[in-house]
Amino acid sequence: MRLAVYNVENLFDRARAMNLDKWADGKAVLDKFAKLNALLGKVAYSGADRMRIAGLLVELGLEKSDSSEFVILRQNRGKLLRRPRTGGVEIVADGRADWAGSLELRDEPISEQAMQNTARVMIDVGADVLGVVEAENRPALWEFNTGLIATLGGAPYRHAMLIDGNDDRGIDVGLLTGEQFPIGNLRSHVDDRLPDGKPVFSRDCAEFEVTAPSGATLLVMLNHFKSKGFGSQQASNAKRRAQAARVAEIYQERRAQGYELIAVMGDLNDTPDSEPLQPLIEGTTLKDIFLHAVFDDGGRPGTFGPCGAGNKIDYILLSPALFGKVTAGGVFRKGVWPGSRPAKWEAYPEVSRPNEAASDHAAVWVDIEF
Known part of the structure; x- marks a missing residue:
């Protein structure tokens, strides 16, 4: 059985702010979006809250309209604000109960060439069980599978499953499996909470039970931890550590319940070596596939961007019983922009410039003999 994980950075559509040429510009929009959403979710708005909400609405281009280049404000019932003729924004709601609606990011299509290259990676990796990170939703995952993969000559996966997660940008985790690897029981942890009441997981720690042709049950725990790109470093590190600790806890619970073949991926x-991941890396019996004697990293230790040691962020962690059944493994980088002068690795001919890359992430795969 070939097991793989791949952050596709969305299949069809991606938040427009995340597609900006300058990452700092996109990050600024997403930061403001997150701060405004948090303020809008408060039960009661203080005077300071109203001022900050109004300021962020203006900064996001919503001073004159409920729609801007990057975001959309939906006021379905009640009123959040009014727009005086003299300009600016005045918040008229006293709290979240006074209006029904949402703040949404505008999406835009991913380039056709990038979509095709993403499908090529999936086809060429040839996984029987493929964890997909940053898929929009299950219909999109299924359509990509039966449409683009099939169009390029690949064999579509028989099973596709995705549980909607906590992120409002449409970057969920899902699983594709072949005919001989049906998906059984599912568990979601979107509602796991921190002591302050906030969700533990930025997306989810989704659990999928997969049955192999031999009858063995493989438990896949698919994750996408908090990025370093938004909020303070201290807050981001604390969030990832809490996520790692909770995954470690779930892993220990499953082992105690008798599950022996477990893969934590994503x-x-x-x-x-980062402090936030230590509860998972050092605090459990899970083993990183990169450390297996048969694993081939292609001469580079990372999985993202330039693939240096500081860019090793995509993982397949295996329980001891599963680690002992590994026969091969590697990193597939042909869909990642290789740079130029000189190119760092062999990429598809269709990846002739950065925006044609399938993703900034490489796929990680491992062969397991059941």
């Missing part, structure tokens, strides 16, 4: 957004 984009953990930090390096193996």
Whole structure:
């Protein structure tokens, strides 16, 4: 059985702010979006809250309209604000109960060439069980599978499953499996909470039970941890550590319940030696596939961007019983922009410039003999 994980950075559509040429510009929009959403979710708005909400609405281009280049404000019932003729924004709601609606990011299509290259990666990796990170939703995952993969000559996966997560940008985690690897029981942890009442997981720690042809049950725990790109470093590190600790706890619970073949996979957004990941890396019996004797990293230790040691953020962590059944493994980088002068690795001919890359992430795969 070939097991793989791949952060596709969305299949069809991606938040427009995340597609800006300058990452700092997109980050600024997403930061403001997150801060405004948090303020809008408050039960009661203080005077300071109203001022900050109004300021952020203006900064996001919503001074004159409920729609801007990057975001949309939906006021379905009640009123959040009014717009005086003299300009500016005045918040008229006293709290979240006074209006029904939402703040949404505008999406835009991913380039056709990038979509095709994403499908090529999936086809060429040839996984029987493929964890997909940053998929928009299950219909999109299924359509990409039966449409684009099939159009390029690949064999579509028989099973596709995705549980909607906590992120409002449409970057969820899902699983594709072949005919001989049906998906059974599912568990979601979107509602796991921190002591302050906030969700533990930025997306989810989704659990999928997969049955192999031999009858063995593989438990896949698919994750996408908090990125380093938004909020303070201290807050981001604390969030990832809490996520790592909760995954470690779930892993220990499953082991105690008798599960022996467990794979914890996904984009953990930090390096193996980082403090936030230690509850998972050092605090459990899970083993990183990169450390297996048969694993081939292609001469580079990372999985993201230039693939240096500081960019090792995508993982397949295996329980001891599963680690002992590994026969091969590697990193597939042909869909990642290789740079130029000179190119860092062999990429598809269709990846002739950065925006044609399938993703900034490489796929990680491992062969397991059941």
